[in-house]
Amino acid sequence: MRVLAAGDHFVLPGLLADAVRAELADSATDSATDSGTGTGTGTDVRLLELPWPLTPFGPVAEVDEASGTEDVMIEALDGVEVCVTQMAPITARVLEHAPDLRLVAVARGGPINVNAEAAAAHGVRICYAPGRNATATAEYTVGLLLAVLRRIPTTHAALSERGEWAGRFYTYDATGLEIAGTTVGLVGGGAVGSRVARILAGFGAEVLVHDPHLPDDLPEAERVADLDDLLRRSRVVSLHARLTPETRGLVGAREIGLMPPGSVLINCARGPLLDQDALCAALASGQLLGAGLDTYAEEPPPPGSPLFSAPGLVMTPHLAGASRAVAEKAARIVAAEVGRYHRGEPLAHQFGSP
Structure with missing residues (x-):
C-alpha cells in the first residue's frame, strides 16, 4: 500500500x-x-x-x-x-x-x-x-477570557513598552472582573463548549449553556432554551456554535444590546458568527467592557479594520487550536x-x- x-x-x-x-x-x-x-x-x-x-x-x-x-x-x-x-x-x-x-x-x-x-x-x-483540538481550544478560550477580564495585555504593554508602573490600573473603575461568581453564558455545548463549562465551573462561575442540538444536559451548566434569555443573564458570553447558514450573524447589535452593560464577549469559534461592526460599536459605547477574538469574518482582518482600534479588544490570530x-x-x-x-x-x- x-x-x-x-x-x-x-x-x-x-x-x-x-x-x-x-x-x-x-x-x-x-x-x-x-x-x-x-x-x-x-x-x-x-x-x-x-x-x-x-x-x-x-x-x-x-x-x-x-x-x-x-x-x-x-x-x-x-x-x-x-x-x-x-x-x-x-x-x-x-x-x-x-x-x-x-x-x-x-x-x-x-x-x-x-x-x-x-x-x-x-x-x-x-x-x-x-x-x-477540543481541549486546546477550550483552554485557550479560558485564557483569552482571563486576559480580557483582568486586562492583562493592556497592563503588559504599559509596563513593557512604556515602562509605566501604572497605579491607575488598580483604581476601582479600571480593575477587571473575576470568573468566580460571574455568570458565563456559552452559546454551544459540544466538544469545546462542554470542556469550557467544566473549566469555568472549577473557577466558581455560574455557567449557562444554550444549544438546541445538545442531546444531554451538562452537569456543570444550567441549560437555557432561549438565546435571548442567556444573553440577558450573562455578564460574559462565549461563542462555541458551528457555522451554518442559520448561525451566520448569530450575534449582532440586537443580541449584544441584550447583554448587561459592561459585559464581555469571547469568540474562539468562527468569525462570521459575530457581527464585527456591532462589536466595535458596543466596545466604543461602553455596552461591552471588553472582548476577545481569535477568529474573524475575514482572516486576516484587512488593514484599517476598525477592530484594530476598538477599545478593550484582545485579538489573537486564530491560534486556539494550535x-x-x-x-x-x-x-x-x-x-x-x-x-x-x-x-x-x-x-x-x-x-x-x-
Whole structure:
C-alpha cells in the first residue's frame, strides 16, 4: 500500500508518517515525492510538506481552507492509495488524476478541503479527526477570557513598552472582573463548549449553556432554551456554535444590546458568527467592557479594520487550536483510520459514503 503523508508546518509530514508506520507496524519506507516509489516491500510512505501556516490557507478551485496547489497534489498522488493530510486540496481535478486513490484521511475537525461529491463519484472514502483540538481550544478560550477580564495585555504593554508602573490600573473603575461568581453564558455545548463549562465551573462561575442540538444536559451548566434569555443573564458570553447558514450573524447589535452593560464577549469559534461592526460599536459605547477574538469574518482582518482600534479588544490570530498535542493527536486519529482501512474494518469517522 502506498501512502502519501501530505503534512504542513503544524501537522508535520513526519508526524503523519510515523503515526501511520506505528499503526500498521510494517516496514514502511519513506521517499520524497520526487524520488521514485521507494524500495520497501511493505507500505511505502511518501512525504510532502505543504506551506501552511507560513502561507495562509484559502480556497483552491472549489474547496476551501486548503494549502498547496492542484498540480502539486496530482504529481504527489501518482500511484497513491491512501492520502493522510490536514490541508491538501483534494479537488475534482485532483481526484480525476488520482485513479489509485481510495482513502483520504483528513487530520482536522472536518474535511472542508475535500470535494466530497467528487470523491464519492470516484469511489474514494473520506474520514476526519473530530475533537482533535477540543481541549486546546477550550483552554485557550479560558485564557483569552482571563486576559480580557483582568486586562492583562493592556497592563503588559504599559509596563513593557512604556515602562509605566501604572497605579491607575488598580483604581476601582479600571480593575477587571473575576470568573468566580460571574455568570458565563456559552452559546454551544459540544466538544469545546462542554470542556469550557467544566473549566469555568472549577473557577466558581455560574455557567449557562444554550444549544438546541445538545442531546444531554451538562452537569456543570444550567441549560437555557432561549438565546435571548442567556444573553440577558450573562455578564460574559462565549461563542462555541458551528457555522451554518442559520448561525451566520448569530450575534449582532440586537443580541449584544441584550447583554448587561459592561459585559464581555469571547469568540474562539468562527468569525462570521459575530457581527464585527456591532462589536466595535458596543466596545466604543461602553455596552461591552471588553472582548476577545481569535477568529474573524475575514482572516486576516484587512488593514484599517476598525477592530484594530476598538477599545478593550484582545485579538489573537486564530491560534486556539494550535498546540503540539493537537498535531500529535490528529496524526494518531487519522493513522488509526488508515489501520482500520488496511484491515478491512469500518472507519470510525467516515464522512459520507462513496
